[in-house]
Amino acid sequence: MTAKVDAVAGETAATVSAHAATAATTVSRAEPEGAAVPVTYGASERPPRGDYSTARGDYVCDQNWSAYTPEQHDRYRRLYADRIARLPGLACDEFLDALAAMEAADAIPDLDALSIPLKATTGWTLVAVPGLIPEDAFFALLAARRFPVTVWLREEDEFDYIVEPDIFHDFFGHVPLLFNPMFADYMQAFGRGGLKAAALGGLEYLARLYWYTVEFGLIDTAQGLRIYGAGIVSSGSEPRHSLHAPEPARVAFDLERLMRSEYKIDTFQATYFVIDSFEQLFEATAPDFGPLYARLQRQPSHPAGIVLPGEKTFAI
Numbered sequence: 590m591t592a593k594v595d596a597v598a599g600e601t602a603a604t605v606s607a608h609a610a611t612a613a614t615t616v617s618r619a620e621p622e623g624a625a626v627p628v629t630y631g632a633s634e635r636p637p638r639g640d641y642s643t644a645r646g647d648y649v650c651d652q653n654w655s656a657y658t659p660e661q662h663d664r665y666r667r668l669y670a671d672r673i674a675r676l677p678g679l680a681c682d683e684f685l686d687a688l689a690a691m692e693a694a695d696a697i698p699d700l701d702a703l704s705i706p707l708k709a710t711t712g713w714t715l716v717a718v719p720g721l722i723p724e725d726a727f728f729a730l731l732a733a734r735r736f737p738v739t740v741w742l743r744e745e746d747e748f749d750y751i752v753e754p755d756i757f758h759d760f761f762g763h764v765p766l767l768f769n770p771m772f773a774d775y776m777q778a779f780g781r782g783g784l785k786a787a788a789l790g791g792l793e794y795l796a797r798l799y800w801y802t803v804e805f806g807l808i809d810t811a812q813g814l815r816i817y818g819a820g821i822v823s824s825g826s827e828p829r830h831s832l833h834a835p836e837p838a839r840v841a842f843d844l845e846r847l848m849r850s851e852y853k854i855d856t857f858q859a860t861y862f863v864i865d866s867f868e869q870l871f872e873a874t875a876p877d878f879g880p881l882y883a884r885l886q887r888q889p890s891h892p893a894g895i896v897l898p899g900e901k902t903f904a905i
């Protein structure tokens with residue numbers, strides 16, 4: 590769980606929007622004083638981006654929606670139009686249908702307003718946060734069915750590439766599937782698992798699970814492989830790469846195999862894991878991970894991009 594954010598600077602646009610994104614993987618614990626003190630990266634000199642001065646003890650802050658400028662709303666509108674145009678036939682129907690129903694194409698979304706239909710559908714609410722937050726705060730919010738969304742929007746020169754997650758990545762990438770009941774339950778189960786993982790030595794494995802599912806997951810559908818991962822859908826060029834490039838390994842989801850697999854943070858992914866359904870994902874998180882973590886700690890990791898003998902893969 591070391592900080593790796595700097596590593597992505599200057600690299601392919603594609604991956605990045607994502608990854609920073611895993612708050613769970615990139616931020617070390619906050620200072621004991623709490624939310625008033627900015628979080629710090631474990632291995633980076635660069636402070637996290639965002640104003641932490643108004644955040645409360647759980648890192649939640651006010652969105653202050655009226656403070657967004659016309660230029661920022663316009664940039665969000667163009668980001669939305671650019672990314673949505675790349676997704677037909679590539680993103681899964683659950684994502685596209687929910688995104689369309691949110692009617693959030695025209696302006697930076699008001700998180701409180703969008704929480705009303707979300708709460709009515711799956712019991713989740715959206716909460717504003719200043720930026721990346723410590724993993725324990727992140728897990729606690731997910732366990733309470735509260736999804737943290739960064740309040741700030743990227744600058745114009747970050748249109749194609751951004752290192753840390755902004756409101757566009759967090760909202761466009763993550764929120765649509767929170768309307769899916771099974772995926773919504775999976776996210777809460779992930780948060781609950783995260784609260785237990787540190788004591789079990791499992792944070793690294795849980796970060797891989799988040800990365801390869803929530804951020805970079807693919808799903809097998811009757812129409813063929815589709816994207817559901819937030820890091821892919823919010824990226825400019827990874828959608829097509831993830832489904833149509835010949836290089837990456839597209840491997841059938843297997844929890845233990847996935848948790849043994851390293852991932853790329855500075856290029857397109859070399860491996861994607863493919864689920865059959867969101868139900869499969871949720872059921873994989875049902876068992877106690879304690880024995881699994883103990884087993885994983887005795888085994889070497891697999892490098893990204895390999896296919897193991899006998900493993901089910903998906904051709905493009």
Ligand SMILES: [Fe+2]
Nearest residue numbers: 607610611819
């Ligand atoms: Fe993300």
